[in-house]
Amino acid sequence: MRVALVTGAAGGIGSATVRRLVEQGYAVVGVDLEEAPETDTVAHVVGDVRDRTVLKGAVDFALARWGRLDVAVAAAAVIRGGQPLWETPESELDELWDVDVRGVWNTAAVAVPAMLAGPEPRGCRFVAVASAAATYGLFHLAGYNAAKHAVVGLVKGLAADLVATGVTAVAVSPGSTNTAMLDATADLYGIADPVAFADNQLLRRVLDPDEVAATIAFCCSVDGAALNGGVVHADGGFRP
Numbered sequence: 001m002r003v004a005l006v007t008g009a010a011g012g013i014g015s016a017t018v019r020r021l022v023e024q025g026y027a028v029v030g031v032d033l034e035e036a037p038e039t040d041t042v043a044h045v046v047g048d049v050r051d052r053t054v055l056k057g058a059v060d061f062a063l064a065r066w067g068r069l070d071v072a073v074a075a076a077a078v079i080r081g082g083q084p085l086w087e088t089p090e091s092e093l094d095e096l097w098d099v100d101v102r103g104v105w106n107t108a109a110v111a112v113p114a115m116l117a118g119p120e121p122r123g124c125r126f127v128a129v130a131s132a133a134a135t136y137g138l139f140h141l142a143g144y145n146a147a148k149h150a151v152v153g154l155v156k157g158l159a160a161d162l163v164a165t166g167v168t169a170v171a172v173s174p175g176s177t178n179t180a181m182l183d184a185t186a187d188l189y190g191i192a193d194p195v196a197f198a199d200n201q202l203l204r205r206v207l208d209p210d211e212v213a214a215t216i217a218f219c220c221s222v223d224g225a226a227l228n229g230g231v232v233h234a235d236g237g238f239r240p
């Protein structure tokens with residue numbers, strides 16, 4: 001049985017990812033600030049990805065209960081914004097950096113050693129959830145754009161550090177997806193209905209979290225090795 005760590009596991013994309021992975025036979029330990037349901041094959045840790053000891057505890061739990069760690073999905077994040085960069089308080093950049101970047105860094109820092117020490121490093125996958133904001137400069141989201149571009153840089157450097165180990169690293173960049181974060185983004189822009197974000201995608205609809213989770217789950221698979229060091233765009237054809 002493959003075993004995964006998923007951060008942001010109580011959120012829209014994170015919880016859909018947990019469901020997908022379980023359907024594919026994984027055992028999963030989730031981490032989130034919020035509670036999430038547990039089953040025989042899903043454990044959940046309430047904690048903050050800014051705290052590396054929380055993530056180390058989740059990895060140690062997976063190793064103690066299921067004996068291995070094959071996959072880590074770093075999906076926990078916040079969105080902040082609503083003003084141009086020069087009017088944005090520095091505290092907002094600090095929070096985005098700490099949660100959206102350091103949280104991914106912390107997840108990799110605790111998960112990768114367990115993967116390298118495990119029985120099958122060649123099947124191990126680190127997947128970070130970035131964003132269309134990691135490719136484009138979306139207006140009034142200066143700190144979020146910077147943080148998500150940093151996530152892609154982190155993944156590329158991690159893949160280079162993992163050279164020839166068999167463990168791979170990839171970023172998945174969703175477009176507008178129907179979750180609490182999209183509602184929050186609409187609020188930042190003063191948009192009444194997040195469905196309006198459909199105009200930015202060639203699909204002309206927002207994505208369902210399960211569609212993004214399907215892409216993430218492929219990236220987690222043994223067959224996902226060829227994606228190493230890259231960015232997978234799960235954005236329905238995003239055009240800002």
Ligand SMILES: NC(=O)c1ccc[n+]([C@@H]2O[C@H](COP(=O)([O-])OP(=O)(O)OC[C@H]3O[C@@H](n4cnc5c(N)ncnc54)[C@H](O)[C@@H]3O)[C@@H](O)[C@H]2O)c1
Pocket residue numbers: 007008009010011012013014031032033034047048049050074075076077078099103129130131132133173174175176177178179180181182
């Ligand atoms: N929804 C979208 O349109 C969209 C688009 C592009 C990228 N993304 C990315 O997808 C990922 C998942 O977002 P989502 O849309 O499911 O949002 P969401 O708000 O539904 O889920 C995010 C989860 O992260 C958790 N979280 C936040 N801060 C945390 C912390 N410090 N420690 C632990 N958990 C924390 C939240 O409690 C929440 O459950 C994020 O990385 C987000 O940036 C989302």
